Amino acid sequence: MIHVQALTKFYGDYPAVRDVSFDVPKGQVVGFLGPNGAGKSTTMRVLAGYLTATSGTATIDGFDVFSDPVAARRRIGYMPESCPLYPEMRVREFLHFRAGLKGLTGKERADRLDYVIKRCWLGDEERTLIGNLSKGYRQRVGLADALVADPAVLILDEPTAGLDPTQIRETRELIRELGQQHTILLSTHILSEVEMTCQRAIIINQGMVATSGMVADLKRDGGLEEVFVRITKE
Amino acid sequence: MRTSLSLIRREFAAYFLGPLGYVALALFLLGGGVLFRFTVDLLTAEGAKGIEYPMQGLVGNVGFWLVFWVIPPLLTMRLFAEERATGTLEMLLTAPIQDSRVVICKYLACLLFYILLWLPTLLFLPVLLDLHFAWPGWSIGRALVAGSLAIPVGLVILTFSIGSWRPIGSTLFFAGLASWVAGIVYLRLVEKSVFCPITPGIDPMPAAAAYVGLFGSGAMFLALGLWVSSLVKNPIVAALVALAVNLAFILGGLLVLGGFYVPPADTGDAGFRVMSFLSVPLHVSQDFARGIIDTRHLLLYGSVTLAGLFLTVRSLERRRWQ
Numbered sequence A: 001m002i003h004v005q006a007l008t009k010f011y012g013d014y015p016a017v018r019d020v021s022f023d024v025p026k027g028q029v030v031g032f033l034g035p036n037g038a039g040k041s042t043t044m045r046v047l048a049g050y051l052t053a054t055s056g057t058a059t060i061d062g063f064d065v066f067s068d069p070v071a072a073r074r075r076i077g078y079m080p081e082s083c084p085l086y087p088e089m090r091v092r093e094f095l096h097f098r099a100g101l102k103g104l105t106g107k108e109r110a111d112r113l114d115y116v117i118k119r120c121w122l123g124d125e126e127r128t129l130i131g132n133l134s135k136g137y138r139q140r141v142g143l144a145d146a147l148v149a150d151p152a153v154l155i156l157d158e159p160t161a162g163l164d165p166t167q168i169r170e171t172r173e174l175i176r177e178l179g180q181q182h183t184i185l186l187s188t189h190i191l192s193e194v195e196m197t198c199q200r201a202i203i204i205n206q207g208m209v210a211t212s213g214m215v216a217d218l219k220r221d222g223g224l225e226e227v228f229v230r231i232t233k234e
Numbered sequence B: 001m002r003t004s005l006s007l008i009r010r011e012f013a014a015y016f017l018g019p020l021g022y023v024a025l026a027l028f029l030l031g032g033g034v035l036f037r038f039t040v041d042l043l044t045a046e047g048a049k050g051i052e053y054p055m056q057g058l059v060g061n062v063g064f065w066l067v068f069w070v071i072p073p074l075l076t077m078r079l080f081a082e083e084r085a086t087g088t089l090e091m092l093l094t095a096p097i098q099d100s101r102v103v104i105c106k107y108l109a110c111l112l113f114y115i116l117l118w119l120p121t122l123l124f125l126p127v128l129l130d131l132h133f134a135w136p137g138w139s140i141g142r143a144l145v146a147g148s149l150a151i152p153v154g155l156v157i158l159t160f161s162i163g164s165w166r167p168i169g170s171t172l173f174f175a176g177l178a179s180w181v182a183g184i185v186y187l188r189l190v191e192k193s194v195f196c197p198i199t200p201g202i203d204p205m206p207a208a209a210a211y212v213g214l215f216g217s218g219a220m221f222l223a224l225g226l227w228v229s230s231l232v233k234n235p236i237v238a239a240l241v242a243l244a245v246n247l248a249f250i251l252g253g254l255l256v257l258g259g260f261y262v263p264p265a266d267t268g269d270a271g272f273r274v275m276s277f278l279s280v281p282l283h284v285s286q287d288f289a290r291g292i293i294d295t296r297h298l299l300l301y302g303s304v305t306l307a308g309l310f311l312t313v314r315s316l317e318r319r320r321w322q
Helices: A040-048 A069-074 A091-101 A106-119 A135-147 A165-178 A191-197 A215-220 A224-233 B002-017 B019-043 B054-059 B062-086 B088-093 B099-128 B140-160 B166-189 B205-231 B235-257 B270-278 B280-290 B295-321
Strands: A002-011 A014-024 A029-033 A055-060 A076-079 A153-157 A183-188 A200-205 A208-214 B131-133 B198-200
Touching: A002 A040, A014 A040, A014 A055, A014 A200, A014 A208, A029 A040, A029 A191, A040 A055, A040 A076, A040 A153, A040 A183, A069 A076, A076 A135, A091 A106, A091 A135, A091 B002, A106 A135, A135 A153, A135 A165, A165 A183, A165 A191, A183 A191, A191 A215, A191 A224, A200 A215, A200 A224, A208 A215, A208 A224, A215 A224, B002 B019, B002 B062, B002 B099, B002 B140, B019 B054, B019 B062, B019 B099, B054 B062, B054 B099, B054 B205, B054 B280, B062 B088, B062 B099, B062 B205, B062 B235, B088 B099, B099 B131, B099 B205, B099 B295, B140 B166, B205 B235, B205 B280, B205 B295, B235 B270, B235 B280, B270 B280, B270 B295, B280 B295
Parallel strands: A029 A183, A029 A200, A076 A153, A153 A183
Antiparallel strands: A002 A014, A002 A055, A200 A208, B131 B198
């Protein structure tokens, strides 16, 4: 579903991502792990079409994110890091706008809005100004936005950052459920999160893929934490 | 199409969700009102004072150009700069929509608001042009044409409502449209009449030409402002830079209209020719407001507008590569 081949991204002279390749098959939930500054967000931004790679290719469901960006983006629900939203809009109004932007109309749009608002526990806050929402609720709005057009692929950049323990648990639960219908690539630096929600982990360090494997296998190799620390210390 | 409409709707409605739209409207109405009063004084003055063309009093005045200099940057400063500052640009540019369409939608939204800004000044025209309305009384055709008032009502609902009111809004819009078309046809073919015969006391075409010039030059200033807004991160900086850029097209005219600079008697003077080529206040006060639609001016506005929009698209693309 997601196919990344020899992806490289330079910021000026600084290589943020170097020769990254990986595949995510349909229906898998993959955790994208790595220390801060490892290139997780950059890779995700390239996949979502926000940045253009210096070299290499990436395709989503067979559509190249560089040569066929609109078709590729139509298949992605992307939630950027820190989840920027328009503070002057109300929750439902914002989701209504995003659904329209993603090409939904009429009854389908209204139905999807009702669905994501229920799914992301936003029912009580539909009419609240986004600027007045707490961090956790804003994150839910971002997730609802990613889900609204029912994309095949979800790319979530640190979906649980800044949430309280209850919210983290709810979000993980939701991601696990969504994994049954969507292919998900999510980044995090919380290892236990990957163990709980993902089937596979890709560990990235200094812009390169350090290791990747099924979470169950990595667990056998002395646990995810052990593997992670070993890689990042090298 | 739906995608574009969604974006235009949001950008247009955003003017009313913050103080900015109201500030621009209030400033513009205040300036327009003062100038209207000033023009009426001139039109009714006795002796050697007075003006040739009524729109010259309204838009050929230094005060007007000081207000008009500030308005377009106010409308464009937020469009991209704020999205960059808050990071929402990432959400917008990862949606399934081309960069060029994002630019065009944002541009159309601010152009629509700019047109809205000018609509109230149409109320000045009956006085300025000494219009006489000979209302012939209601008839079926006229009632149908009057039904077109449902169009703006429907549009307002469609702009601001997202819930159960939307079907009512679109019904009103289409019913108004149908009623208007039916009314026009009925009046023409069956009643062989017009909605309301108007006899102007003076030639109305110079006023129409003035609106053409103001629309064209406004479109140009907005495109420049949009480009500036895509280059910087802070809306205030975007407004200030846009003011400086617009000055290239305004300064000369301000100096001449304000009496700080007297154009040389030789109209072939190179410096003055350059200045009159660029200077929008001179175009409007000396050509458009006198009923002269000079295509050189329109060509200038059109080409700068296209250049501005093109550079905006490039500037968005550039940031993907950085």
